[in-house]
Amino acid sequence: ATESEEKDLVIIGGGVAGYVAAIKAGQEGLKVACIEKRGTLGGTCLNVGCIPSKSLLNNSHLYHQILHDSKHRGIEVGDVKLNLAQLMKAKEQSVSGLTKGVEFLLKKNGVEYIKGAGAFADEHTINVKLNDGGETSVKGKNILIATGSEVTPFPGLEIDEKRVISSTGAIALEKVPEKMLVIGGGIIGLEMASVWSRLGAQVTVIEFLDQIGGPGMDLEVAKSIQKILKKQGINFKTGTKVVSGDKTGETVKLEVDSAKGGKPETLEGDVVLVAIGRRPYTEGLGLENIGLEKDERGRVIIDSEYRTKIPHIRCVGDVTFGPMLAHKAEEEAVAVVEYIKKGYGHVNYGCIPSVMYTFPEVAWVGQSEQELKKAGVPYRVGTFPFSANSRAKTNLDTEGMVKMIADPETDRILGVHIIGPNAGEMIAEGTLALEYGASSEDIARTCHAHPTLAEAFKEAAMATHSKAIHF
Numbered sequence: 001a002t003e004s005e006e007k008d009l010v011i012i013g014g015g016v017a018g019y020v021a022a023i024k025a026g027q028e029g030l031k032v033a034c035i036e037k038r039g040t041l042g043g044t045c046l047n048v049g050c051i052p053s054k055s056l057l058n059n060s061h062l063y064h065q066i067l068h069d070s071k072h073r074g075i076e077v078g079d080v081k082l083n084l085a086q087l088m089k090a091k092e093q094s095v096s097g098l099t100k101g102v103e104f105l106l107k108k109n110g111v112e113y114i115k116g117a118g119a120f121a122d123e124h125t126i127n128v129k130l131n132d133g134g135e136t137s138v139k140g141k142n143i144l145i146a147t148g149s150e151v152t153p154f155p156g157l158e159i160d161e162k163r164v165i166s167s168t169g170a171i172a173l174e175k176v177p178e179k180m181l182v183i184g185g186g187i188i189g190l191e192m193a194s195v196w197s198r199l200g201a202q203v204t205v206i207e208f209l210d211q212i213g214g215p216g217m218d219l220e221v222a223k224s225i226q227k228i229l230k231k232q233g234i235n236f237k238t239g240t241k242v243v244s245g246d247k248t249g250e251t252v253k254l255e256v257d258s259a260k261g262g263k264p265e266t267l268e269g270d271v272v273l274v275a276i277g278r279r280p281y282t283e284g285l286g287l288e289n290i291g292l293e294k295d296e297r298g299r300v301i302i303d304s305e306y307r308t309k310i311p312h313i314r315c316v317g318d319v320t321f322g323p324m325l326a327h328k329a330e331e332e333a334v335a336v337v338e339y340i341k342k343g344y345g346h347v348n349y350g351c352i353p354s355v356m357y358t359f360p361e362v363a364w365v366g367q368s369e370q371e372l373k374k375a376g377v378p379y380r381v382g383t384f385p386f387s388a389n390s391r392a393k394t395n396l397d398t399e400g401m402v403k404m405i406a407d408p409e410t411d412r413i414l415g416v417h418i419i420g421p422n423a424g425e426m427i428a429e430g431t432l433a434l435e436y437g438a439s440s441e442d443i444a445r446t447c448h449a450h451p452t453l454a455e456a457f458k459e460a461a462m463a464t465h466s467k468a469i470h471f
């Protein structure tokens with residue numbers, strides 16, 4: 001074993017949280033090591049999450065649009081064929097380009113990248129089982145846990161990534177299944193249901209709650225996107241719980257039960273996607289060697305400055321509290337390095353956008369109507385449909401709306417909820433408004449270029465403040 005010099009910061013995990021912290025710490029002049037066992041940097045997000053799923057979503061949308069949404073636009077196409085192997089290759093190219101890019105950025109910022117699995121030997125020492133064989137150890141004045149998350153398994157239905165798949169299997173299927181069942185109508189369930197339904201599978205999504213979309217999605221928006229996705233061919237069974245699964249036969253069988261006590265039913269699929277959430281990942285990390293605690297959901301416990309109870313050991317990203325989102329992990333990564341280097345940092349957890357990359361996209365920031373109602377906070381709502389937006393009409397993509405929620409007295413924006421083409425880009429405008437404490441009038445009086453989809457955002461603000469012009 002070789003013993004390297006003591007670092008200012010040792011980071012365990014090279015996912016979005018870990019690699020961003022590594023770059024930021026390098027920029028701040030700290031001596032940094034980043035330990036990653038996967039063999040490539042970027043974690044779940046770049047390797048098996050955000051990036052490959054968005055590649056498949058983008059290209060499956062193009063395929064579906066060419067097949068079903070081109071003739072009336074004046075484009076007649078001949079023999080359209082799916083080349084799934086090439087679709088996957090395009091996905092792999094995006095992934096490898098980006099993961100290599102991150103490796104270059106670590107090098108550029110003087111970060112030592114150690115390829116292997118790290119485990120606490122003591123409060124300052126991490127032992128690393130190197131991917132190439134052998135071991136090393138590295139000491140850090142500060143240590144950052146950024147080990148991320150893994151899929152939550154469904155009890156009794158073992159994931160084999162062929163017939164019973166997690167999102168990792170769902171981005172790598174070798175053929176389009178005839179019938180696909182999806183357990184969980186959260187973001188992963190709906191994004192993957194979109195991909196495979198567009199490519200020709202008959203997809204049924206089974207969701208325990210009465211609304212799809214997972215935590216945080218505004219109810220009106222959830223109902224509306226469910227209708228749109230249903231029209232696209234995805235079947236839904238909401239208010240339905242998957243009780244058990246059996247993959248011993250030709251097809252995979254799921255026993256489902258109405259959440260409200262209706263009659264049980266058996267569903268069959270060639271492939272079943274388990275998408276019931278993700279859980280923090282700390283396996284083999286040796287937290288027990290230093291007495292670090294997790295909460296009842298397996299999250300590493302930290303304070304508001306990302307410190308565990310051993311103050312020089314901090315933790316950010318999916319493995320601790322908060323939404324499991326890449327951009328949340330990134331914000332925390334920058335803030336934690338600022339705490340280490342300067343003693344202060346900041347993340348505004350009330351202002352983290354969410355995006356679901358279906359077509360149309362769904363995006364939101366701030367609070368939903370239900371959350372405000374529950375908290376007894378008064379609010380005013382203004383909406384504007386894309387069917388009244390000139391650019392959406394021109395593009396023949398008129399489904400969706402912008403919904404804005406503001407304080408009735410101060411007019412301060414409390415939440416923005418969008419269904420629409422490009423909602424994921426447009427929500428940046430809402431996030432900026434929320435972060436700066438804008439009122440709906442501020443937005444209503446801000447000139448927006450014509451003809452753009454963003455005018456729907458302005459008009460929703462006008463509707464919130466007084467009246468929209470075009471609706």
Ligand code: FAD
Nearest residue numbers: 013015016017043044045049050118148317318324325326
């Ligand atoms: P991770 O990305 O999980 O990285 C942790 C890394 O630590 C891993 O690479 C792991 O190998 C490594 N590691 C763990 N233990 C050790 C150890 N002991 N030693 C060395 N290395 C270790 N979020 C979005 O914001 N937008 C999206 O569009 C989006 N799409 C997603 C799609 C899918 C299918 C999935 C599954 C997730 C998606 N997410 C998305 C969520 C996003 O991927 C995560 O929030 C993000 O990756 C969290 O970053 P992280 O660094 O905390 O953890």
Ligand code: NAD
Nearest residue numbers: 184186187188189207208214241242275276277278324355
């Ligand atoms: P989720 O928590 O968003 O959704 C899981 C859904 O499964 C919930 O709606 C839940 O009610 C349902 N469910 C649980 N048990 C069930 C059962 N037995 N029967 C029927 N339904 C059941 O989790 P996810 O979709 O797996 O996503 C995991 C994480 O990854 C989330 O934190 C998400 O934010 C993140 N992610 C984000 C993006 C994005 O930002 N675009 C994309 C993919 C994943």
